[in-house]
Amino acid sequence: MCYQVDEVRQAARKGAVASFSRPTVLDAEMSAAFIPAPMQAGNQSYGYTLDLSNDRIPDAFTPELLTFPIDYQAKHIKALGFISKPHALQSGPDYLQARNRHVQGLQNLPGGERFGEVLT
Numbered sequence: 001m002c003y004q005v006d007e008v009r010q011a012a013r014k015g016a017v018a019s020f021s022r023p024t025v026l027d028a029e030m031s032a033a034f035i036p037a038p039m040q041a042g043n044q045s046y047g048y049t050l051d052l053s054n055d056r057i058p059d060a061f062t063p064e065l066l067t068f069p070i071d072y073q074a075k076h077i078k079a080l081g082f083i084s085k086p087h088a089l090q091s092g093p094d095y096l097q098a099r100n101r102h103v104q105g106l107q108n109l110p111g112g113e114r115f116g117e118v119l120t
Contacts, residue, residue, distance in 0.1 A: 002078040003070060011070045020065045023047035037061075038112035050102050052089050058105035 005019075012019040022037070037048050048061035070076075089095045096119060103116040 001072065001076050003072075003076045007070050008067045012068045016068070020067050023064055023066055038106060038109055038115040048102075048106070050098060052087065052098060054098060054101060057101050057108070059108070061105065 009019045037046060046063035046065055049064045051058055051062070089098055100118045103118055106112050107115055109115075
C-alpha cells in the first residue's frame with residue numbers, strides 16, 4: 001500500500017495532537033518482546049520494523065510510523081503477491097534470536113547503549 005501524507009492528515013480526527021506517531025506497547029498486546037526505539041536527539045525518533053530475514057545484528061533499520069487509518073482505494077495498491085512457502089522464522093527460538101539481534105542493533109545506535117535487553 002502507498003498513500004500520501006495529506007491523505008493521513010485529512011483522515012485524522014479534529015483535535016488530534018499528531019497524524020503520525022511512534023509505535024508503543026499499547027499498540028499491541030502486552031509483551032516482554034516489545035522493543036521500541038531509543039529516542040534520538042531532537043525527538044526525531046521512529047519505531048523500527050523487525051527484519052525477519054536478517055541473520056546478523058543489523059546496522060540499518062526500516063523506520064515504522066503509525067498513522068490514523070485511511071479508507072484505502074484502488075490507487076493505493078502498490079503491489080500484490082502470494083506467500084508460497086513457510087517463513088524461515090517458524091519457531092519461537094528462531095523468532096527470539098531475530099528479536100535479540102534487533103535489540104543488539106538498537107543498542108549500537110547513539111544513545112542506545114543501555115536500551116532494552118536481550119531475552120533468553
